[in-house]
Amino acid sequence: MPGGEDRAARRVLTVCLAASGLTVSPNRARVLQHVPAEAAGVAGGILRMTRRNAAAVCLSAVSGIYLRSSAVAEGVPRTASR
Numbered sequence: 001m002p003g004g005e006d007r008a009a010r011r012v013l014t015v016c017l018a019a020s021g022l023t024v025s026p027n028r029a030r031v032l033q034h035v036p037a038e039a040a041g042v043a044g045g046i047l048r049m050t051r052r053n054a055a056a057v058c059l060s061a062v063s064g065i066y067l068r069s070s071a072v073a074e075g076v077p078r079t080a081s082r
Contacts, residue, residue, distance in 0.1 A: 028044075028047060030042065031043070031047065
């Protein structure tokens, strides 16, 4: 069924983005409420940095999984180099 994988991927992405939107702001507010006012900028910067690092790791993992699965589907042999 052409396009079936695309619809499934869009559904998964929609759920992930919605879950992220529902959790990030309350989580950030809870963490920052315990930080002294004079250190709020530093704490916010650290939170942003860790979030971007996590996004980079997740993006690379998902890309690797996708590329590996598409290569296996095309019959490319499993080697470290081409």
